[in-house]
Amino acid sequence: MNNKTLERRIIPNKSRILKKLDLCKIFLKVNFRKIIPRPMSRIIRKPIQGWIGPDISALEVFGADGSGVTRDYAHIVSSLEIWEIDKKYENELKKKFPNAKIKITDSFKEVCETSEKFNFIVVDNGISTYGSYCEHFELFPSIFRIMEDSAILTVNIIPSVSKKMRKKWPYVFNKLHLEKRMSFYNSDHPENLTASQMIQTYEQLCKQNGFRIVHHFVMKRRFFLHFLVMHIQRISRKQILFARA
Numbered sequence: 162m163n164n165k166t167l168e169r170r171i172i173p174n175k176s177r178i179l180k181k182l183d184l185c186k187i188f189l190k191v192n193f194r195k196i197i198p199r200p201m202s203r204i205i206r207k208p209i210q211g212w213i214g215p216d217i218s219a220l221e222v223f224g225a226d227g228s229g230v231t232r233d234y235a236h237i238v239s240s241l242e243i244w245e246i247d248k249k250y251e252n253e254l255k256k257k258f259p260n261a262k263i264k265i266t267d268s269f270k271e272v273c274e275t276s277e278k279f280n281f282i283v284v285d286n287g288i289s290t291y292g293s294y295c296e297h298f299e300l301f302p303s304i305f306r307i308m309e310d311s312a313i314l315t316v317n318i319i320p321s322v323s324k325k326m327r328k329k330w331p332y333v334f335n336k337l338h339l340e341k342r343m344s345f346y347n348s349d350h351p352e353n354l355t356a357s358q359m360i361q362t363y364e365q366l367c368k369q370n371g372f373r374i375v376h377h378f379v380m381k382r383r384f385f386l387h388f389l390v391m392h393i394q395r396i397s398r399k400q401i402l403f404a405r406a
């Protein structure tokens with residue numbers, strides 16, 4: 162058998178095998194999503210709705226096209242507002258979430274200006290510095306003005322990043338990023354924090370703004386990224402008086 166005939170025999174087989182492999186991949190992907198739910202789907206399976214009641218007014222502070230996290234919780238909320246700075250996502254967001262209010266805006270400015278209030282706020286922020294901002298730090302303290310008296314706030318946190326990951330994402334934990342983390346988390350080792358050290362910062366921010374964290378938990382997302390989910394409540398006058406007594 163010459164080389165050409167052999168090739169003709171092998172290649173159709175090869176493409177058939179590749180097609181089968183592709184089908185397998187699609188099948189596995191579909192079923193993996195069912196078997197291993199994504200982190201935000203796991204969050205909404207927890208009894209968090211008991212924290213704020215069934216009427217959920219949600220805000221996605223950094224929208225992109227909504228495929229990262231919004232699509233995992235959009236079906237359980239009563240209303241949804243999505244903020245995103247980049248206009249290129251507007252049409253896709255409108256298509257994917259026809260009942261949502263989409264705002265093309267700078268979220269750091271919007272949080273200071275809007276008169277709306279929400280009880281489920283998802284902050285799926287960038288993972289380093291961008292423009293003059295860093296992670297979600299500059300949303301504080303203004304984020305408290307858009308929170309209902311009892312609300313869930315979810316932010317992306319990065320306790321630490323392995324050497325391998327830092328090589329892959331060199332902008333994570335660059336000099337400016339570490340300086341900003343040092344000041345936000347009030348730590349002299351901002352590259353290596355524990356979740357409980359980080360929570361102290363959010364607890365302090367809450368306290369300074371008349372709120373408190375009632376429940377919280379951390380859910381790993383991927384690589385070095387985690388969701389910090391906090392149930393935050395406004396401190397009533399009665400509680401303030403009680404604390405002073």
Ligand SMILES: C[S@@+](CC[C@H](N)C(=O)[O-])C[C@H]1O[C@@H](n2cnc3c(N)ncnc32)[C@H](O)[C@@H]1O
Pocket residue numbers: 221222223224225226227228229230231232244245246247266267268269285286287291
């Ligand atoms: C991590 S992605 C968000 C992913 C999204 N939550 C999802 O479910 O697919 C971060 C997004 O924040 C947007 N962004 C960056 N700076 C912003 C700003 N100042 N105001 C609003 N959006 C901003 C980026 O354009 C990007 O689309």
